[in-house]
Amino acid sequence: MSSIILVTGANRGIGFAIVQSTALRAPNSIYILSCRSQGAGEDAIVELKKLGITASLDVVVIDVTDDASIIEAKDAIEKKYGKLDMLVNNAGIAILQKTTELADLRDSFNTTFNENVTSIAAVTSIFLPLLRLSSDPRVIHVSSGRASIQRSTGDNFPPTAAVAYSISKVALNALTIEQQKVENGRTGNERDGSRVDFYTITPGHCKTAFNGYRGTKDPLDGAEVVVRLAMARRGEWKAGSFLEFEDGAMREVPW
Numbered sequence: 001m002s003s004i005i006l007v008t009g010a011n012r013g014i015g016f017a018i019v020q021s022t023a024l025r026a027p028n029s030i031y032i033l034s035c036r037s038q039g040a041g042e043d044a045i046v047e048l049k050k051l052g053i054t055a056s057l058d059v060v061v062i063d064v065t066d067d068a069s070i071i072e073a074k075d076a077i078e079k080k081y082g083k084l085d086m087l088v089n090n091a092g093i094a095i096l097q098k099t100t101e102l103a104d105l106r107d108s109f110n111t112t113f114n115e116n117v118t119s120i121a122a123v124t125s126i127f128l129p130l131l132r133l134s135s136d137p138r139v140i141h142v143s144s145g146r147a148s149i150q151r152s153t154g155d156n157f158p159p160t161a162a163v164a165y166s167i168s169k170v171a172l173n174a175l176t177i178e179q180q181k182v183e184n185g186r187t188g189n190e191r192d193g194s195r196v197d198f199y200t201i202t203p204g205h206c207k208t209a210f211n212g213y214r215g216t217k218d219p220l221d222g223a224e225v226v227v228r229l230a231m232a233r234r235g236e237w238k239a240g241s242f243l244e245f246e247d248g249a250m251r252e253v254p255w
């Protein structure tokens with residue numbers, strides 16, 4: 001595998017683990033760490049090299065809520081690499097509503113949706129022209145097990161303190177379905193370039209800053225589903241599906 005792969009929020013947690021694990025197994029690819037600051041990206045590269053990564057590593061600065069930063073990064077990648085093969089939309093937040101005040105409710109929903117849904121739509125839209133220049137373009141959204149309505153309505157999860165977060169991941173899954181449908185339905189001149197395959201995944205409950213390190217999985221295990229998707233043959237996994245890697249195997253997650 002020799003691809004140009006961009007991972008958002010790659011300086012720590014699951015994003016870092018996605019780069020670490022994929023780069024170990026596919027060292028001929030180029031990994032672009034998208035981080036909120038150049039320094040955080042460079043520090044992550046130092047760490048990755050200490051961990052034995054020999055693949056080519058690069059940094060772009062993106063705050064996913066800031067369109068100008070996304071466009072600037074896209075221009076830089078276009079100039080340097082000419083295309084993008086894989087975009088992993090990993091950056092995300094979960095914030096707790098500070099009080100029961102209505103203003104706090106609106107703030108928690110709007111901030112979470114802006115980051116976990118709208119910004120993913122924006123990042124993807126800005127990078128789509130570069131992805132279409134790849135012969136095998138893939139977009140992977142990092143969602144959550146709580147996005148599965150079937151699992152949420154069963155006994156899989158206790159009540160959550162981060163309601164806006166769970167709902168934002170359901171919306172992210174719906175975004176994946178719509179993005180794939182739009183992609184499959186392109187006609188005429190719009191059909192130029194390769195078809196992009198979209199996936200949404202759940203990493204499982206991982207030990208990261210995100211949950212105060214209370215998760216049960218190592219982030220490297222959480223990253224495995226993305227690594228497998230990155231290394232899969234084109235078409236091995238149905239485009240537009242929701243996937244996880246659990247009990248040693250890839251499998252579809254019920255919507």
Ligand SMILES: NC(=O)c1ccc[n+]([C@@H]2O[C@H](COP(=O)([O-])OP(=O)(O)OC[C@H]3O[C@@H](n4cnc5c(N)ncnc54)[C@H](OP(=O)(O)O)[C@@H]3O)[C@@H](O)[C@H]2O)c1
Nearest residue numbers: 009013014036063064090091092143144205206208209210
């Ligand atoms: N941990 C879990 O158990 C779990 C479970 C299910 C799903 N997930 C999902 O996995 C993804 C990664 O989570 P994690 O556990 O690795 O969390 P994390 O350790 O908190 O890392 C989050 C990453 O996202 C970046 N980020 C946040 N807001 C950003 C923004 N506006 N622009 C650019 N980057 C931004 C952070 O950058 P800074 O360092 O600059 O803050 C950081 O690199 C999230 O989408 C989360 O919803 C996690």
